[in-house]
Each structure stands twice: as C-alpha cells, then as structure tokens.
Amino acid sequence: MRWSKLAAPALWFLGGVASALTAGRVGRAQRPGRRVRNERRVDLASRLDAFEHVTDSAGIGLYFWNMATDTLTWSQHHYAIFGYDPALPASHAMFRARIHPQDLDTVDAAVDLALSSRSDYLVRFRVQLPDGALRYVRGSGRATYGADGRPAALNGAVIDITETTEAVHATRQRELDLATVAANLPDIINRYDRQRRCLFVSPRIEALTGQPAAWFLGKTHEELGLDPVLAARWSAVLEDVIRNGTMREFDFAHVGADGVERFYITRALPSFGPDGRVETVLTISTDHTEREREARQLRLDGAMLEKADLRKNEYLATLAHELRGPLAPISSAVQLLGLSDQPAVREKARGVIERQVAQLASLVGDLMEVGRISSGKLAIERARVQLRHVIDQAVEASKPLLDARRQALSVELPHEDAWLDADALRLVQAFSNLLTNASKYSPRGAPVAIQARANGKHVEIKVADQGIGLTEEAMRDIFDLFVQVNPTGVQAQGGLGIGLSLVRQLVELHGGSVAVHSAGLGQGACFTVRLPLGRPQADLPLPHATPTPPARGLKVLVVDDNADGAQTLAALLDALGHQAVTAFNGRDAVRLAAEQAFDLAFLDLGLPDISGIQVALTIRGTARGKQLPLVALTGLGRDQDRYLTQAAQFTEHLVKPLAMDDLLRITEAVAARRDAGTMMQ
Structure with a gap:
C-alpha cells in the first residue's frame, strides 16, 4: 500500500510521553517507588526539551505519524520549514501541498520503497512556499511495524538544505560558465598542482597540438615531451609562483600540429588553499602571433627603410658626382670657345660638349626608365x-x-x-x-x-x-x-x-x-x-637611322623661359639654314603665332605666365594654328606629361636636351611636307 494512501499521522510516542509527564504530581508523602518514577519522568522531560532545542538549533524538523490512529505531530521547526502556523493541526495533506509538483512522485516512490523493503528512506525534494519561494529539503525516516506485519508508524526528520544546495548550484554554474568560456576562448587555460602536474586544460589545446585535453592530465611538461628548454622555462615559472605566491608572466614560441610557429604570452596566477599556501597555479596563454608578426614586420620594415635611406644618401651623393662630371668639361669647353678662335680648338670643345651632354641625357634617361618600370607604366612593343x-x-x-x-x-x-x-x-x-x-x-x-x-x-x-x-x-x-x-x-x-x-x-x-x-x-x-624563345620567322633586320641632309628654310618659333636654352636652339636652327624667332613666356608666344606665319614651333611646358599646354590650345584655336606642327621640348617626361601634350594636340613630345638627330628628323619632315604642299598633322 502506498504511504500517501495510508491514514494521517500521529505522534503516538512523543505524545504518550508528554501525557505521562503532565498526568501526575509528585508530592511529599509519595511512596519511594512512585517518587523514583516521577524523578525519571522529570529527567526524561528534561532530556526531550534539550533534544528539541538541539534539533531546532540544527534546523531539523521532526515528524511522528501513527498510521493506526492516523494522527500526525510536527515539531516547531517542521512547521517553520514548510511555512505553516504552529497553531494549525498537522496533516498529511498539508505536507503534500507544500511539495513541489515535480517532486511529488519522487517523494512517494522513496517512501513506498522504504515501506515495501522495510528499510530507511532518504530523499531530497523542493518545498514551494505560498510566496513562490523555494526551499531545498532532505527528508529521512524509518517505519515501525505491527504484529500483522503492516506499517504501524513512520517517524523521521526534515532538514532545510537550501543554503548548501544553492551554493553547490552556484559553484556548479560557475564551473559550467568557466568550462564554456574556456572552450570558446582562443586562449589556453591550464591548472597545475604543486608537483607541476596538469589538473585541467581547456579544449582549445587539441586544435593546436592534435592531442585531446585528457592526454595532458596528470603530466608535467617534461613528461609531455615538450622541448627541453621550453619545458625548463615552464617549470621555473611554476616553481616561482608556488614558492612566492606572486603572478608571473612570460612569452614563448611553439610550433603547432599544423607546422606553423605561434607566439604566446602566458600569465601564471596562484590559487591559495585554507592554509595560505599556494595550492594550484592557473595559467592563461594568449596567442599573440599576429601582433608578433606585425612587430617583426615593423622591425624588418624599419631596417629596410634605414637601408633604403642609406642607399638614398649614397645615390644622391653619386648623382651629384655623376652630374658634376659632365658639367666640369662642359664648363671648360665653353670657356675654351670664348678664348680661342682656332677651328681645331673650337671643334674639340664642341665635341667635348656634345659627348658630355649625351652622357647627361643618358643619366636622366635611365632615371626616367626606372620610374616608368617601377610604376608599371613602361610598355614593351613585342x-x-x-x-x-x-x-x-x-x-x-x-x-x-x-x-x-x-x-x-x-x-x-x-x-x-x-x-x-x-x-x-x-x-x-x-x-x-x-x-x-x-x-x-x-x-x-x-x-x-x-x-x-x-x-x-x-x-x-x-x-x-x-x-x-x-x-x-x-x-x-x-x-x-x-x-x-x-x-x-x-x-x-x-x-x-x-x-x-x-x-x-x-x-x-x-x-x-x-x-x-x-x-x-x-x-x-x-x-x-x-x-x-619565339616561333621562327623570316629575318627582319632591325631598323636604324639613315643620315639625311638637314631641311632648309623653315620659319621656327622657339618658346622657352630659359633664355640661354631658347637662344642656343635658335642659333642652332639659324646655323642649319632656318629662321628662328624666340619668345620667353606664353603670352608672347601666343601673340607671335597670331601675328606671323610659322612652319614649326618648339614649346617648353613650364612657362612663367601660362603653361605650354595653354599656349598650344590657344594656337590650335586659331585658323593659322590648326595645322602648325607643335613640338613639346621639355624637361618633363612622365607618362602623365605625355598624355597632356597628346590631349593638347602636340605633334611630338621630346625631352631635353634636344638631340641633333631628332632636330634634323623633325625639320626635314616638316620641310618635305611643306614642299609637297601638305603639313604634318
């Protein structure tokens, strides 16, 4: 029979004793036998009072259930645990009403098993109070049986274990939270005992080493087969934390299971036991590989910048040397031309100037080539x-x-x-x-x-x-x-x-x-x-320049803010049989082009008032200037400069200094077209 279906309880034992205690009075004329019995009753009552005080102080509630008479008695603390007024008569229904609905079957099953097996029962369950508060209770009891073998009484105790249970739950939740954090953090979390054996390691370790976390438990770094130097460093740090009880930090590198070297910063934190000694050491190893790589790259970049700066200084010194080299003989040759009228001397000076100018042009040309290649703007014509x-x-x-x-x-x-x-x-x-x-x-x-x-x-x-x-x-x-x-x-x-x-x-x-x-x-x-190698093809000789006689009789406009440059080019054109007119700024060039008919114009781009691009656009906007061959003669040779001259409809873009071959080629072509009745587009 289920205990929940039996009659309600009664405190037959304690109640009987209480009745006996209150039944008689001990008088002076009592006989010796009765006096002894009364003394025993007083002693028993005193003991029961002390017992009830102890149980109440310990948070223990007592119950006594007489199944035969269906009477139930609760101690004061039993009422307190279940949240009832002690003036109310205890009943089995009151007890069941306070048990959490989800725990009723558990309590019934525990008591039924104890009755059927004639054993003690012990069960944990929750008590739900009217205000919704929960208490955690541990109940225990033992049944006595009548001559017919049926349960006659059930006596036991309940203990409020709410505080302990909540503490256990909180601890367990903290452990679960720590386990969740450890499983999801990129950091590696370890705990070591005083013998430097691993007590715990986060699951992250498997992704880095290829070994499951359980493989590390109970082992020291030496037993894990770690590199001896690194194992010695770990041991020294752990020993220091255990001995001094202070946090330590160190960094190390480790090659993982994927063969990639990673860098870590580890913090070792002491955990103290009740005796104040370090009981365990918690370590947190943070992967700072990216930061280390960035730092290394910064150091490398710094070294490269320092090296580049040194090369730059060497280059500038070399450039100055290389430029001064041609300038010195050019200067001497110019002075020689002014001092001597002898044709042989003057021819020698001219040759010196020509060779040194070619050397300067070669230096500048190499620099321009490097710039074009480095910027990816040099196109090769295959x-x-x-x-x-x-x-x-x-x-x-x-x-x-x-x-x-x-x-x-x-x-x-x-x-x-x-x-x-x-x-x-x-x-x-x-x-x-x-x-x-x-x-x-x-x-x-x-x-x-x-x-x-x-x-x-x-x-x-x-x-x-x-x-x-x-x-x-x-x-x-x-x-x-x-x-x-x-x-x-x-x-x-x-x-x-x-x-x-x-x-x-x-x-x-x-x-x-x-x-x-x-x-x-x-x-x-x-x-x-x-x-x-390419595919074979018929032999095609490389084109090469064929000397041609210079053109004659062109009227040429020379525009350059460098007076020496403009006048020298004009003199050279005059020596070749042409007529040259010079202008030293853009506005004069525009005016001259409008006033006079020219066969050819050389324009510098960097003029003091308006640019050579603006001069070209203005000339092209006139009827006379639409067909005028315009040659950009400038120190600007970048691709963007050439795009600008192309957009401004220049016929050609040449970089200073002007080579004699280019001058002869251009003037010959202009003269040929003029003589044929057409102009160069």
Missing part, C-alpha cells in the same frame, strides 16, 4: 626578332668602351636562328648594359665574353668577365636599385647604380630572368639571362 640581331646591336653599342679599354670581346651564338617575341630596342638596352658593366669592372686588356645557347623553349645568354668579382652579399643586392659595387673605392666605376636594376626589370617584362654568379673577389662575374 615583335618577332632574331637574337643575333639583338646581340649585334648590343655589341655595337658597347664596342667604343671595349675598344677604349682594349678588351677583347668573344661572341658565341647558336648555329641555328634563335627567334624572340620581344621588344628589340629594350633587349639591346639590357645586353649593352651588361656588356658595359663587364667592361667597367674588368681591368684594361681583360677579355669579355657573351655566349648564347638555346635550351628547349628558352635561350640562355651569359655575359662573363674576368673583373673584380662579387661577394655573397653583393650578389644578393646587385640587382636592387641604386646599388653599386665599390661605389667609392679604388675600383669605383661611376654610374648611378641603376643599370643592373634596369636589366632585371626589362628582362622580367619579357617573361625572363637574370642571375649572377661569382667565385668571389677577384674571380670575375657571370650574368645569365634566360628568355623564352
């Missing part, structure tokens, strides 16, 4: 060309220097024709730079060789010398911009340190590569260029 023609042109360009230094040049080319899909002019520039470099850094009389061999779909061209050679460090940097070998030493050969950088970039624009090898200082050097 065509089918023979390697033999490219090498021949490069040798021809380098021959004067080789002859001047009495250096024999050996050329070895493939027997069969090797064709390239390339810009012949740019490759000639690259190979002539390599040959010139080989000559400059070789002693006088030392041979230079160029050798080409086809290899499958590529051709390899080697330029070798027996010169000063290169160190390992020099070979690493030799193709960088503004890098020179022995820029200021006894073997310095001048230049801006851009020739080999140009070679590399021009070769790479053709889909090729260039490398250098040297056995060391004094052992010479060999530069190897590797280029893709």
Whole structure:
C-alpha cells in the first residue's frame, strides 16, 4: 500500500510521553517507588526539551505519524520549514501541498520503497512556499511495524538544505560558465598542482597540438615531451609562483600540429588553499602571433627603410658626382670657345660638349626608365626578332668602351636562328648594359665574353668577365636599385647604380630572368639571362637611322623661359639654314603665332605666365594654328606629361636636351611636307 494512501499521522510516542509527564504530581508523602518514577519522568522531560532545542538549533524538523490512529505531530521547526502556523493541526495533506509538483512522485516512490523493503528512506525534494519561494529539503525516516506485519508508524526528520544546495548550484554554474568560456576562448587555460602536474586544460589545446585535453592530465611538461628548454622555462615559472605566491608572466614560441610557429604570452596566477599556501597555479596563454608578426614586420620594415635611406644618401651623393662630371668639361669647353678662335680648338670643345651632354641625357634617361618600370607604366612593343640581331646591336653599342679599354670581346651564338617575341630596342638596352658593366669592372686588356645557347623553349645568354668579382652579399643586392659595387673605392666605376636594376626589370617584362654568379673577389662575374624563345620567322633586320641632309628654310618659333636654352636652339636652327624667332613666356608666344606665319614651333611646358599646354590650345584655336606642327621640348617626361601634350594636340613630345638627330628628323619632315604642299598633322 502506498504511504500517501495510508491514514494521517500521529505522534503516538512523543505524545504518550508528554501525557505521562503532565498526568501526575509528585508530592511529599509519595511512596519511594512512585517518587523514583516521577524523578525519571522529570529527567526524561528534561532530556526531550534539550533534544528539541538541539534539533531546532540544527534546523531539523521532526515528524511522528501513527498510521493506526492516523494522527500526525510536527515539531516547531517542521512547521517553520514548510511555512505553516504552529497553531494549525498537522496533516498529511498539508505536507503534500507544500511539495513541489515535480517532486511529488519522487517523494512517494522513496517512501513506498522504504515501506515495501522495510528499510530507511532518504530523499531530497523542493518545498514551494505560498510566496513562490523555494526551499531545498532532505527528508529521512524509518517505519515501525505491527504484529500483522503492516506499517504501524513512520517517524523521521526534515532538514532545510537550501543554503548548501544553492551554493553547490552556484559553484556548479560557475564551473559550467568557466568550462564554456574556456572552450570558446582562443586562449589556453591550464591548472597545475604543486608537483607541476596538469589538473585541467581547456579544449582549445587539441586544435593546436592534435592531442585531446585528457592526454595532458596528470603530466608535467617534461613528461609531455615538450622541448627541453621550453619545458625548463615552464617549470621555473611554476616553481616561482608556488614558492612566492606572486603572478608571473612570460612569452614563448611553439610550433603547432599544423607546422606553423605561434607566439604566446602566458600569465601564471596562484590559487591559495585554507592554509595560505599556494595550492594550484592557473595559467592563461594568449596567442599573440599576429601582433608578433606585425612587430617583426615593423622591425624588418624599419631596417629596410634605414637601408633604403642609406642607399638614398649614397645615390644622391653619386648623382651629384655623376652630374658634376659632365658639367666640369662642359664648363671648360665653353670657356675654351670664348678664348680661342682656332677651328681645331673650337671643334674639340664642341665635341667635348656634345659627348658630355649625351652622357647627361643618358643619366636622366635611365632615371626616367626606372620610374616608368617601377610604376608599371613602361610598355614593351613585342615583335618577332632574331637574337643575333639583338646581340649585334648590343655589341655595337658597347664596342667604343671595349675598344677604349682594349678588351677583347668573344661572341658565341647558336648555329641555328634563335627567334624572340620581344621588344628589340629594350633587349639591346639590357645586353649593352651588361656588356658595359663587364667592361667597367674588368681591368684594361681583360677579355669579355657573351655566349648564347638555346635550351628547349628558352635561350640562355651569359655575359662573363674576368673583373673584380662579387661577394655573397653583393650578389644578393646587385640587382636592387641604386646599388653599386665599390661605389667609392679604388675600383669605383661611376654610374648611378641603376643599370643592373634596369636589366632585371626589362628582362622580367619579357617573361625572363637574370642571375649572377661569382667565385668571389677577384674571380670575375657571370650574368645569365634566360628568355623564352619565339616561333621562327623570316629575318627582319632591325631598323636604324639613315643620315639625311638637314631641311632648309623653315620659319621656327622657339618658346622657352630659359633664355640661354631658347637662344642656343635658335642659333642652332639659324646655323642649319632656318629662321628662328624666340619668345620667353606664353603670352608672347601666343601673340607671335597670331601675328606671323610659322612652319614649326618648339614649346617648353613650364612657362612663367601660362603653361605650354595653354599656349598650344590657344594656337590650335586659331585658323593659322590648326595645322602648325607643335613640338613639346621639355624637361618633363612622365607618362602623365605625355598624355597632356597628346590631349593638347602636340605633334611630338621630346625631352631635353634636344638631340641633333631628332632636330634634323623633325625639320626635314616638316620641310618635305611643306614642299609637297601638305603639313604634318
């Protein structure tokens, strides 16, 4: 029979004792036997009062249920736990009314099992008070049985365990929260005991090491097979925290299961036991790989900037040296022209000026080429060309220097024709730079060789010398911009340190590569260029300029705010048989173009009042100026400058200084069209 269906309880034992205590009075004339019994009753009552005080103080509520008489008695604290007025008579219904509905079946099952098995019962359940508050209770009891074997009484106790239960729940929730945080944080959280054994590690460790968290438990870093140096660092930090009870921080690097090196900052925090000693050590390892990589990159960038700044200073000093070099003989030649009337002397001075101006123009041209390539604005014009023609042109360009230094040049080319899909002019520039470099850094009389061999779909061209050679460090940097070998030493050969950088970039624009090898200082050097071969095609010789007689009789407008430049060009035009008119600002140029008929005009772009672009647009807006050939002659040679002159309908864009070949070409073409009755568009 279920206990919930039995009769209501009664405190038969305690009630009987209480009745006995209140039944008789002990008088003076009582017989000795009765007096002893009364003393025992008083002693028992005193003991029961003490027992009830102890149970109430301990938070224990007592109940006594006589199943036969269906009477129930609760102690004072029992009423308090269940939230009832002690004046109310206790009943089984009152007890069940306070049990949380979800716990009724649990309580019934525990008591029924105890009755059927004649054992004690112990059950935890919740008490729900009228105001909605919950109390956690632990109930226990034992049944007594009658002669017929049926339960006669059920006596027991209830204890309010709310505070303890809530503390346990709070602790468990904190543990769950910590576990959730540890599982989702990128940090690795560990706890170690005083023997430095791992007590806990967050699941994040598996993603980094490939081992589950359980694999680490109970092991020291040495037992985990960690790198001995790193394991010793961990041990030292943990020992220090355990010994001194203070937080420690350290950083370390570790290669994970994915083979990637990561960097961590670890904080080790002491946890103290009741005795004040460090009981465990909690460590939090934060991955700061990205920050470390950024810091390393910043250090690397700083070193590179410092190196670049050093190179810049060296370059500026070299540039000043290279510019002063041509300027000195030009200045001397100018003075010589003013002091001597002898034709031979004047011709020699003219030759000096011409050569040095060409050198200056070459320096500026190289700088412009580097700028175009570095900004990705240099376009190469590919065509089918023979390697033999490219090498021949490069040798021809380098021959004067080789002859001047009495250096024999050996050329070895493939027997069969090797064709390239390339810009012949740019490759000639690259190979002539390599040959010139080989000559400059070789002693006088030392041979230079160029050798080409086809290899499958590529051709390899080697330029070798027996010169000063290169160190390992020099070979690493030799193709960088503004890098020179022995820029200021006894073997310095001048230049801006851009020739080999140009070679590399021009070769790479053709889909090729260039490398250098040297056995060391004094052992010479060999530069190897590797280029893709193109399909064979009929032999097409490289175009070259054909000397033509200068044009005659043109009327030319020369506009430049540099009076020396304008007047010198005008004098040169006059010497060639033309009539030159000069203007030193834009407004005068516009006025002269409107007043006079010109066959050709050279315009500087950087004028003091209005720009050369505005001058051109104004001239083009007049009837007379629509067909006038306009040549931009300027120090501005960037792509954006050329776009502007093209938009302003300039016929041609030339960069100062003006080469004689260009002057002859332009004046001849203008004269030819004029004589044919047409003008250059």
